[in-house]
Amino acid sequence: MTREARRAWLSLGANLGDPVAMLREAVRRIQATEGVTLVAESSLWRTSPVDSFGPEYVNAALALETVLKPMELLAAMQAIENDCGRVRPAGVHNAPRTLDIDILAFEGVTIGDPRLTLPHPRMNERLFVLVPLSEIEPGWKSPAGVPVRELIETVREKDPTQRIERI
DSSP, X not given: OOOOOEXXXXXXXXXXXXXXXXXXXXXXXXXXXXXXXXXXXOOOEEEOOSSOOSSOEEEEEEEEEEOSOHHHHHHHHHHHHHHTTOOOOTTOTTOXXXXXXXXXXXXXXXXXXTTEEESOTTGGGOHHHHHHHHHHOTTOBOTTOOBHHHHHHHHHHHOTTOOEEEO
């Protein structure tokens, strides 16, 4: 029995080592993941840390078609993070990292599991997510129906400390 492919959106980020090279490697590995087809890839963006510390980040967004279930996709993305040297220090929230891959949303799916919440609960508060997402999905809307461009303007008004620039 074959599964129907669904659209999923990812956010990628890194701020340790060579973040640009790491994101390129992550995209290569994601493309090589069985059951995943890359549909769109944003530019790379240099961003200020948000709810984190350390050097500036490099971020990107991807749109995928996948036959994987959300938890299967999560396991595959975490395996890529681990293979790329991701460390999750105990007791340190949002530590600097070699690679972070977040599932932002998964077509037709809402999940409230401790391992995965979909849509991502803080995506609408972060320019490093919204700006790359708007580049690949300019018509994207939040589950509440708010257009991504409107979300970006709201974040810019509420938190002018968030910086983002295309690399």
